[in-house]
Amino acid sequence: MNNKYKILVVEDEDNICNFMKTILHAAGYQTLVACTCSQGQMMFSSHKPDLVILDLGLPDKDGLEFIKSAREHSSTPIIVLSARTTENDKVTALDLGANDYITKPFSTGELTARVRAALRNAVSTSQLNGSAEGKFTLHDLVIDYNRRLVTMDGKEIKFTQTEYNILKLLSNHTGMVLTYAAIIREIWGINDSGSIKKLQVNMANIRKKLGSKPGDNKYIINELGVGYRMSEEGL
Amino acid sequence: MQKYKEKVREGFFVLIILLIAFFLNLFLVELFQTRTLIPMIFVLGIFIISLNTQGYFWGIASSLISVLAVNYAFTYPYYAFDLITPECVSSAVVMLIVAIMTGALTTQLKQQEKLKSESQMERMRANLLRAVSHDLRTPLTSIYGASSAIIDNYDFLEDDQKLKLLGDIQKDSEWLTRMVENLLSVTRINTEDVRIAKSPTVLEELIDAVLVKFRKHCPEHDVTVTIPEDFITIPMDAMLIEQVLINILENAVYHAKGMTELSLTVHTENDMAIFEITDNGQGIPNEKLPTLFVGYAGAGLTPTDGTRRNMGIGLSVCSTIISAHNGNIWARNRKEGGAVFGFSLKMEDTYE
Numbered sequence: 043m044n045n046k047y048k049i050l051v052v053e054d055e056d057n058i059c060n061f062m063k064t065i066l067h068a069a070g071y072q073t074l075v076a077c078t079c080s081q082g083q084m085m086f087s088s089h090k091p092d093l094v095i096l097d098l099g100l101p102d103k104d105g106l107e108f109i110k111s112a113r114e115h116s117s118t119p120i121i122v123l124s125a126r127t128t129e130n131d132k133v134t135a136l137d138l139g140a141n142d143y144i145t146k147p148f149s150t151g152e153l154t155a156r157v158r159a160a161l162r163n164a165v166s167t168s169q170l171n172g173s174a175e176g177k178f179t180l181h182d183l184v185i186d187y188n189r190r191l192v193t194m195d196g197k198e199i200k201f202t203q204t205e206y207n208i209l210k211l212l213s214n215h216t217g218m219v220l221t222y223a224a225i226i227r228e229i230w231g232i233n234d235s236g237s238i239k240k241l242q243v244n245m246a247n248i249r250k251k252l253g254s255k256p257g258d259n260k261y262i263i264n265e266l267g268v269g270y271r272m273s274e275e276g277l
Numbered sequence: 278m279q280k281y282k283e284k285v286r287e288g289f290f291v292l293i294i295l296l297i298a299f300f301l302n303l304f305l306v307e308l309f310q311t312r313t314l315i316p317m318i319f320v321l322g323i324f325i326i327s328l329n330t331q332g333y334f335w336g337i338a339s340s341l342i343s344v345l346a347v348n349y350a351f352t353y354p355y356y357a358f359d360l361i362t363p364e365c366v367s368s369a370v371v372m373l374i375v376a377i378m379t380g381a382l383t384t385q386l387k388q389q390e391k392l393k394s395e396s397q398m399e400r401m402r403a404n405l406l407r408a409v410s411h412d413l414r415t416p417l418t419s420i421y422g423a424s425s426a427i428i429d430n431y432d433f434l435e436d437d438q439k440l441k442l443l444g445d446i447q448k449d450s451e452w453l454t455r456m457v458e459n460l461l462s463v464t465r466i467n468t469e470d471v472r473i474a475k476s477p478t479v480l481e482e483l484i485d486a487v488l489v490k491f492r493k494h495c496p497e498h499d500v501t502v503t504i505p506e507d508f509i510t511i512p513m514d515a516m517l518i519e520q521v522l523i524n525i526l527e528n529a530v531y532h533a534k535g536m537t538e539l540s541l542t543v544h545t546e547n548d549m550a551i552f553e554i555t556d557n558g559q560g561i562p563n564e565k566l567p568t569l570f571v572g573y574a575g576a577g578l579t580p581t582d583g584t585r586r587n588m589g590i591g592l593s594v595c596s597t598i599i600s601a602h603n604g605n606i607w608a609r610n611r612k613e614g615g616a617v618f619g620f621s622l623k624m625e626d627t628y629e
Contacts, residue, residue, distance in 0.1 A: 147603045195612065239477065239510070242508075255502075256488055257487075257489060257492065259489075263489075264482045264485055266483065267516065
């Protein structure tokens with residue numbers, strides 16, 4: 043046995059499997075491949091991979107089925123590979139419990155970065171048991187969770203309670219996309235018709251306070267029509 | 278409900294025309310002291326009715342009413358019905374024939390018009406397909422050629438030669454991706470009713486997403502952005518509008534030769550958001566301006582400059598997307614040199 047991370051790739055296209063195996067292998071991961079949804083489900087329960095990369099368009103069943111069945115008893119991170127460019131499919135997959143998504147076609151860097159972020163998040167949430175301890179640092183931005191203090195370049199930035207909560211939520215899931223619905227559920231609890239607008243306005247204020255300009259958001263990346271993602275160092 | 282309203286509207290129309298015919302006849306009888314004009318006036322009325330109503334029903338109904346009216350008011354015995362005279366029967370037959378023939382004629386006309394617009398759509402689609410297949414073949418040839426070259430000559434090629442060929446493959450596949458994204462956008466709109474799913478999108482987030490994507494494609498070009506400070510949301514299909522902005526920006530990169538400045542500004546006018554992309558390149562040749570947004574539908578199917586960057590497809594996709602949003606799109610040359618592409622979208626009220 044080795045201590046490499048085990049990644050299960052559920053994908054029916056041989057060519058795509060091929061190059062993903064190469065990329066993941068080069069990045070130091072052990073890779074398993076399943077060609078159908080049911081084979082994937084079987085290998086998922088027998089091999090207990092650390093991460094799953096799942097294609098949504100599988101020959102036997104919709105990949106969403108896989109997410110549903112996996113989430114019944116496991117919190118293993120799932121990254122969805124989607125050839126569909128509509129936001130709705132991504133949002134559905136994320137809300138069903140997928141942790142992240144990559145739209146085909148993607149680059150090597152994109153794939154390994156997402157894999158790394160998903161694995162790290164899985165580790166940190168299991169170790170910290172969901173509670174955010176200590177500090178979060180990204181470039182010159184520091185969030186001190188204990189003192190509820192946000193500083194940039196050593197200077198304090200004042201955030202409202204809600205803004206701070208959103209910032210904390212996103213920083214707890216660095217590198218992962220959180221859907222509008224997921225953020226709203228965490229911050230306000232209920233999801234009514236005005237929620238998205240409330241969230242959008244709060245995000246606009248956060249961006250302003252962080253000094254972000256369009257095309258130059260160092261901290262929070264917006265995934266149009268899907269949600270937001272806290273950026274991570276080295277991306 | 279809609280159909281019912283339409284029926285009521287047509288009924289009113291028929292009633293008014295018949296009343297006009299009736300009273301005009303009363304007036305003319307008084308004026309000229311002759312009854313020769315009566316059938317003509319009614320036939321004219323029936324003709325107008327059949328022409329402007331759906332199907333045969335109103336035409337036939339009004340011809341029967343006309344026969345009754347003539348019989349009642351204008352033939353002996355006056356102001357009483359006498360339906361069995363041969364005169365009455367024959368005038369009824371004539372009016373019925375007029376009604377039926379006009380009805381048939383107009384129905385045929387309407388069908389022909391529909392067919393014509395359908396065949397126009399079909400032709401546009403065929404043209405798009407032809408242009409796209411032409412455009413797809415070039416990068417595919419290059420990908421196929423480059424990859425076979427590497428496989429067949431793996432041991433003889435220098436590393437940097439291999440890298441160059443692989444780089445070409447990568448570039449061509451990126452280009453193919455963009456082309457396919459454009460085609461997907463079109464299929465997303467080109468369904469029966471041109472309806473799109475709009476959701477309120479924050480302007481700043483849209484521009485941010487566009488710039489991030491554009492920088493990935495064309496890292497060597499900088500875009501100067503000017504947008505209002507206020508929090509603005511615009512109802513739109515964000516993916517499609519993103520596509521429009523990317524297409525126009527990339528169009529400038531590929532076609533505006535000598536460009537050093539590229540800017541994107543958004544301002545609001547009443548309840549409209551106006552997007553404008555300005556460059557200081559060579560401008561658009563005047564003869565191309567009128568057909569710029571119908572690129573593939575026009576004659577110039579093959580790119581004239583020898584490159585395969587036939588953004589004609591990109592721009593016609595833009596115009597399709599914007600018209601699906603009920604907006605306007607335009608392009609013009611600047612006096613100072615360079616071109617401006619712009620489009621407008623209807624806006625929501627600002628928040629707070």
